[in-house]
Amino acid sequence: MGIKTTVNYQEEKAVYFKVLAGLLLLTAITFIQPHLFMAQSTFMAQMLIAVIKAWLIVMYYMHLKGEKLIGAMVIFALLLVLVFFVIVIGIDVSHFQFKGESYITEPITTGVTQSATPTHH
Amino acid sequence: MSKTYFDETHCAIGHPKSTFMQWMLTIDHKRIGIMYAAVMFTFFFVAVATAFLMRLELFAPGQQYIDGNTFNQAFTLHGVIMIFLFIVPGIPAIFGNIVMPLMIGAKDVSFPRLNWFTFWLYILGCIIAISSLWVGNGFADTGWTFYAPYSLTTGTNVIFTLVAAFVLGMASILTGLNFLVTIHRLRAPGMTFFKMPLFVWGIYATAWIQLLATPVVGITLILAIMEKYFGIGIFDPAKGGDPVLFEHLFWIYSHPAVYLMILPAFGIMSEIIPVFSRREIFGYRTIALSSASIAGIGYLVWGHHLYTSGMADIAKTVFSFLTFFVAIPTGIKFYDWIATMYKGKIVLATPMLWALGTIITFAIGGLTGVTIAMIGVDIHLQDTYYTVAHFHYAMLGGVVFLLFAGLHYWFPLVTGRMYNEPRAKIAFYLNFIGFNLLWFPMFIAGYLGMPRRYFDYLPEFQIYHQASFIGAVIFIAGLVYMFYVLIQGWVKGPKVGVNPWRATTLEWHLPSSPPPLENHSKVPYVDFDPYEYYHGEPVVKFDENMRRID
Amino acid sequence: MSNSLQGFDVRAATFAADVEQAFWVNFWISIVLFLSVVAPMIYFAWKYNANKVKNEDVENVTHNTALEIAWTLIPTAMLMVLFYYGYTSMQVLRTMPAESESIVVKVEGLKWQWRYEYPANANGHIHKIGGAFQKPKIDDKGKVIEKGTMGITALYVPVNTNVILEMSAPKNDVIHSFFVPAFRMKEDVVPGRTTKQWFNATEVGEYDIECAEYCGTDHSYMYSRLVVLPQKEYDAWFNSAEDTPKGNFTKTGDALLQRHGCTQCHSILTDEMKIGPSLKTRLSKEQVLHVIEKGQNKLGYDMGAMPAGLATGTDAQEIAAYVAGGLKGEKPASFAACTACHGEDGRGMGGLSPDLVGYDATLLGHVFKNGKEGMIGRMPAFPEIPEDEISAIAKYLENIGK
Amino acid sequence: MAHAYVPEIAVDREGNEHIVQGWQDDFYGGKLGFWLFMLTEVMMFGGMFLALAYYNTLHPQEFLEASASLNRLLGGTNTVILLVSALTMGLGLLKMRAGDVKGAKLMIWATILLATIFLVIKGFEWSAEYHHGIFLMHGEMLPESTMAFGKKLFFGMYFTMTGLHGVHIIIGIGLMLWLLKRINANKVNPQHYILYFNIALYWDIVHLIWVFVFPYYYMMGAATGGTSGH
Numbered sequence A: 001m002g003i004k005t006t007v008n009y010q011e012e013k014a015v016y017f018k019v020l021a022g023l024l025l026l027t028a029i030t031f032i033q034p035h036l037f038m039a040q041s042t043f044m045a046q047m048l049i050a051v052i053k054a055w056l057i058v059m060y061y062m063h064l065k066g067e068k069l070i071g072a073m074v075i076f077a078l079l080l081v082l083v084f085f086v087i088v089i090g091i092d093v094s095h096f097q098f099k100g101e102s103y104i105t106e107p108i109t110t111g112v113t114q115s116a117t118p119t120h121h
Numbered sequence B: 001m002s003k004t005y006f007d008e009t010h011c012a013i014g015h016p017k018s019t020f021m022q023w024m025l026t027i028d029h030k031r032i033g034i035m036y037a038a039v040m041f042t043f044f045f046v047a048v049a050t051a052f053l054m055r056l057e058l059f060a061p062g063q064q065y066i067d068g069n070t071f072n073q074a075f076t077l078h079g080v081i082m083i084f085l086f087i088v089p090g091i092p093a094i095f096g097n098i099v100m101p102l103m104i105g106a107k108d109v110s111f112p113r114l115n116w117f118t119f120w121l122y123i124l125g126c127i128i129a130i131s132s133l134w135v136g137n138g139f140a141d142t143g144w145t146f147y148a149p150y151s152l153t154t155g156t157n158v159i160f161t162l163v164a165a166f167v168l169g170m171a172s173i174l175t176g177l178n179f180l181v182t183i184h185r186l187r188a189p190g191m192t193f194f195k196m197p198l199f200v201w202g203i204y205a206t207a208w209i210q211l212l213a214t215p216v217v218g219i220t221l222i223l224a225i226m227e228k229y230f231g232i233g234i235f236d237p238a239k240g241g242d243p244v245l246f247e248h249l250f251w252i253y254s255h256p257a258v259y260l261m262i263l264p265a266f267g268i269m270s271e272i273i274p275v276f277s278r279r280e281i282f283g284y285r286t287i288a289l290s291s292a293s294i295a296g297i298g299y300l301v302w303g304h305h306l307y308t309s310g311m312a313d314i315a316k317t318v319f320s321f322l323t324f325f326v327a328i329p330t331g332i333k334f335y336d337w338i339a340t341m342y343k344g345k346i347v348l349a350t351p352m353l354w355a356l357g358t359i360i361t362f363a364i365g366g367l368t369g370v371t372i373a374m375i376g377v378d379i380h381l382q383d384t385y386y387t388v389a390h391f392h393y394a395m396l397g398g399v400v401f402l403l404f405a406g407l408h409y410w411f412p413l414v415t416g417r418m419y420n421e422p423r424a425k426i427a428f429y430l431n432f433i434g435f436n437l438l439w440f441p442m443f444i445a446g447y448l449g450m451p452r453r454y455f456d457y458l459p460e461f462q463i464y465h466q467a468s469f470i471g472a473v474i475f476i477a478g479l480v481y482m483f484y485v486l487i488q489g490w491v492k493g494p495k496v497g498v499n500p501w502r503a504t505t506l507e508w509h510l511p512s513s514p515p516p517l518e519n520h521s522k523v524p525y526v527d528f529d530p531y532e533y534y535h536g537e538p539v540v541k542f543d544e545n546m547r548r549i550d
Numbered sequence C: 001m002s003n004s005l006q007g008f009d010v011r012a013a014t015f016a017a018d019v020e021q022a023f024w025v026n027f028w029i030s031i032v033l034f035l036s037v038v039a040p041m042i043y044f045a046w047k048y049n050a051n052k053v054k055n056e057d058v059e060n061v062t063h064n065t066a067l068e069i070a071w072t073l074i075p076t077a078m079l080m081v082l083f084y085y086g087y088t089s090m091q092v093l094r095t096m097p098a099e100s101e102s103i104v105v106k107v108e109g110l111k112w113q114w115r116y117e118y119p120a121n122a123n124g125h126i127h128k129i130g131g132a133f134q135k136p137k138i139d140d141k142g143k144v145i146e147k148g149t150m151g152i153t154a155l156y157v158p159v160n161t162n163v164i165l166e167m168s169a170p171k172n173d174v175i176h177s178f179f180v181p182a183f184r185m186k187e188d189v190v191p192g193r194t195t196k197q198w199f200n201a202t203e204v205g206e207y208d209i210e211c212a213e214y215c216g217t218d219h220s221y222m223y224s225r226l227v228v229l230p231q232k233e234y235d236a237w238f239n240s241a242e243d244t245p246k247g248n249f250t251k252t253g254d255a256l257l258q259r260h261g262c263t264q265c266h267s268i269l270t271d272e273m274k275i276g277p278s279l280k281t282r283l284s285k286e287q288v289l290h291v292i293e294k295g296q297n298k299l300g301y302d303m304g305a306m307p308a309g310l311a312t313g314t315d316a317q318e319i320a321a322y323v324a325g326g327l328k329g330e331k332p333a334s335f336a337a338c339t340a341c342h343g344e345d346g347r348g349m350g351g352l353s354p355d356l357v358g359y360d361a362t363l364l365g366h367v368f369k370n371g372k373e374g375m376i377g378r379m380p381a382f383p384e385i386p387e388d389e390i391s392a393i394a395k396y397l398e399n400i401g402k
Numbered sequence D: 001m002a003h004a005y006v007p008e009i010a011v012d013r014e015g016n017e018h019i020v021q022g023w024q025d026d027f028y029g030g031k032l033g034f035w036l037f038m039l040t041e042v043m044m045f046g047g048m049f050l051a052l053a054y055y056n057t058l059h060p061q062e063f064l065e066a067s068a069s070l071n072r073l074l075g076g077t078n079t080v081i082l083l084v085s086a087l088t089m090g091l092g093l094l095k096m097r098a099g100d101v102k103g104a105k106l107m108i109w110a111t112i113l114l115a116t117i118f119l120v121i122k123g124f125e126w127s128a129e130y131h132h133g134i135f136l137m138h139g140e141m142l143p144e145s146t147m148a149f150g151k152k153l154f155f156g157m158y159f160t161m162t163g164l165h166g167v168h169i170i171i172g173i174g175l176m177l178w179l180l181k182r183i184n185a186n187k188v189n190p191q192h193y194i195l196y197f198n199i200a201l202y203w204d205i206v207h208l209i210w211v212f213v214f215p216y217y218y219m220m221g222a223a224t225g226g227t228s229g230h
């Protein structure tokens, strides 16, 4: 059961190359994005691009298209990760209590900032 | 006489002649289940011994037999063995392996070789965990929670314990994975999800937790190991890390893990109650779906272990609110079980006694869980013996009691024989009384302010600890007696044939008892519900080709 | 039970009542829910027992929508009530009062002691109260290398005043938790973070402070006391440069007696004779007679042995009665036989010989060091108890005699 | 599976026949199992991203600065390399299914080559960082250094996560070599290619992780000035 012996080689190959082109394009956008758009929220923009790339890979390279059961499972796992993020990052850390007085978040003192960036030679 | 799974087996590699090698290399799910049971049984005695040592030490204030550091190692050893070696793999590895494939009419699990590998991975984890008793500076003394930064700074052999927990976690993941695929792929034709026995539902929900929660603790342990070896300060405040992050990551796994323990146990309950009430179960679908929703909601409530950790107050509120919602599906299950007894014909055989006893003890465990889910109250009770009593009522009075229920229930299936019923009942009563005497006083002590993990305590609490000690003695005596009765039953109990309880699920419709190597001789077509009784007698009957004849 | 450890079932802070109320609401709801499950279970197990029911009577009831909705919604409503109480009691606990209206004390939790630092007082003096119980370090042979301390020091606060605790741990330490059972409050002390809690004590007294987050070897000894003083006494102390307030706040001794397990053998508040004599009264008549008759050399005083037979017959009786009575009333002439060593007042001449009236530090020191084999039985030695603890105990015993 | 597996037939009351799925030769089961395994990888890296985001929230500015100092050129090159390797892997599987075993093997070798180049570049990057005094247990990362916490944490997580990703690449290379062996032994062939299928899936998830690791570490600070590294 389940063994497909006939493959439409040319057609599938074409899909692979199309997706590759898309991914390369997105990678290029990744690089010019800071100079192109959403420069103020680079992080969001980058993650958005990454999500689109991931979607392409999962759907076409990993053949998830049409896989209802597995697709649902993947979505379940991703939702779970999302929930962890919402709770831990959105609810807990972003309301960090007594932040100014805590050692791990206290503002940096004496000229530490410079020494941290590696020097160029 | 026909051959049973004790006589022949499939092996992972080759066809060894010696019986010993046949057991070591076996890929038969029933044999693997039995081996799990044997190993867990051994470790459990180590853990009971440490538990007893603690109770002995706590008999009076001040130092009696062991010093503070040994005590700290004792409760760590106790916690680590009980959690990682015994109760987390427990019911899935034993009964999930032995009966789950039988219940769905499969010849084995989906990946029998992986199952074999998983078993040995588990053994490897056990060896690493136990070896740290002798290798390095002694067993970890961190408590089973490994809270940073203590676990990062203590001199004891925490690395071994962490690695062991990681390896055991891997084994747990692979078991879950195997069961998930098995349940999705190998159900007998006609058996839809809502025709599966409820134990299979329990295992299914559990497997999802094993699969998706365990990796989180895996990565947490890896980060802790990285931290210890490479000095990156992920959890170490001296380097800017935040210990509270560790608590988050730890409990993201470890809270779902408690449902991982209890869900298959609830599954056993749902098997036993209808069989011994001799009628159809009440609310099959709600029980099945409540397992799934407990597993789902269970992912969202880990923060109730962090009420006093310094977490943001708003997060505490959210977590407290969510926590109450796990109690609702649990409550529904309980009411469904009770309703199943209504207008039935209740046979108080030993498995049923254990199940009913558990309804009492787990209700106490669960309702005290609800107490400490209330933030304000938990701020007082957190890390006191109240919490300790809560989780022993839940784990021991819930999971382990139901494991015992299952042990009696499936005993004739696995061995083909029956234990001595009156004696087994005596063992139950001893256990039940001992257990309550052991743990109930601890609620009071905890409420009065007795913190946990205390080697020494103020003398006010002595009376409670003494009562508890007496309970422990009765309890352990009951346990030993119970195992004696079971072993005796296996050796020389009467042979009872394939379906002594007159149950309806597929694991009782095998060609022989004990079952043969490849289970059902023919796979039936399942067009019936799992618990079909009519006027107290099973409805479903098969001919020798497993075709229904009723 | 002794008076100073009552802490636990006492509410001594403003919010304790809220927490208590939440707990009891929960308790009764739990009882209802428990019975709603267990009562029908037991009833059914009896009513439908196999030996009462005929097969024909078994019925397969599998659904009852109304009932199912009821047992979903009613418990849900109850749980929301519980959430409400849990939430509101937490709010009181976690809503800090304004700093301007409170005393802000810095608390440091470290392995294994609590330290307190107060704001500067009128004279610019900053009270730093260091440390709680610390076990002495002992070598293999049981010799004390480094003295331990029992915080005779404590966290002193005035009654009916808001106190904010600003808590932290040294950055290379571990997590502790500041737990005051009598106040129903607890919050972790996390290295790297600052955490806070507050309270307003309603009753003068002494309460236990325990560490409730596992922190290693001496986790169970990370103990300290919270002393609530009347406002006046607090102010007097706060504006002085003294470490501890004047007055009698030495119930610490009691804690020590408890902790070392003395109360297993000795009663403290009553005259009851357990394994050892009561520590409320010094010596019983029989004991004194016994010593007079047999002499004694068990306590290891420099002076050496007490000879036997210094007094006999009615003299001995008379002395024994007088000593057992606490040397009160008229002094019998025959007591002269004792004064050479024990002094006119029977107080042992500043440590030359045992005090006959009370348990002074010297006596305790000797008993702890050597143990004591007496007429009742044998008391084991406690060589590890450091001097300041001994004096705390002595002071305490002295006070309860009165 | 040398001998063919004959599935059992179950018969219902009407006499209809139903095929019983056995655990042998279950292509879909194998695929499902492997997907489930990959979900555990998602959770694992999810946990690490959670830790990363945790500190990012506490030290946003320092994270941007630290990110700006990474070498975007090398990181970008590696991104492209992985992209192409995912293609070769996929094409190889396609060839195998179409019966072109030789072509498939060639593609696997190409993937291995690309994976190795990835590792070499990573090695260059790490050693450059080492020379700048930023490496595990070295220079600025030592406890006594005064580098800001945010940066220490950023680099600590950077080495951990890219390191773990590297370990996945190495495991991937090992798996591919094993796959070649199985192909040569004709255990994997155009009829039974589930192993190949799953290893291809594995390689895709290794790629997928990089798709997120790359922007989080290298690109986040790109806008805050800072040229692309050194």
Ligand code: HEA
Pocket (backbone or CB within 6 Å): B145, B258, B259, B261, B262, B304, B305, B323, B324, B326, B327, B328, B330, B331, B332, B334, B335, B362, B363, B364, B365, B366, B367, B369, B370, B372, B373, B374, B378, B381, B382, B383, B387, B390, B391, B394, B395, B398, B399, C033, C034, C037, C075, C076, C079
């Ligand atoms: C098998 C294990 C198991 C189970 C099933 C549970 C179940 C629950 N637990 Fe427990 N818990 C532990 C094991 C378990 N727990 C462990 C090991 C710890 C401590 C770990 C450590 O710190 O070392 C812990 C700690 C713990 C804490 C943290 C305490 C602290 O450290 O301060 C909390 C707080 O909310 C909690 C809550 C709950 C709740 C609400 C449930 C609920 O799921 C309970 C639901 C059950 C019922 C409600 C009872 C049955 C139902 C009825 C009788 C019907 C009617 C009732 C209603 C509808 C309400 N648990």
Ligand code: HEA
Pocket (backbone or CB within 6 Å): B036, B037, B038, B040, B041, B044, B047, B048, B051, B052, B054, B055, B075, B076, B078, B079, B080, B082, B083, B086, B087, B142, B143, B144, B145, B388, B392, B395, B396, B400, B407, B438, B452, B453, B454, B455, B472, B475, B476, B479
């Ligand atoms: C499954 C979980 C489990 C079980 C069964 C038990 C059982 C017992 N535990 Fe438990 N305990 C824990 C899990 C468990 N414990 C955990 C997680 C902690 C916290 C550790 C920490 O703080 O880090 C703890 C802590 C803990 C403490 C507190 C230490 C402290 O805080 O200072 C004490 C004190 O007395 C104690 C005592 C006991 C006793 C007397 C038993 C007795 O009931 C022992 C009798 C044993 C059994 C009843 C087990 C029966 C099992 C079998 C017979 C297996 C059969 C096997 C097969 C058939 C294969 N335990």
Ligand code: CUA
Pocket (backbone or CB within 6 Å): C109, C110, C112, C175, C176, C177, C211, C212, C213, C214, C215, C216, C218, C219, C220, C222
């Ligand atoms: Cu400090 Cu426990």
Ligand SMILES: [Cu+2]
Pocket (backbone or CB within 6 Å): B254, B255, B258, B301, B302, B304, B305
């Ligand atoms: Cu929990």
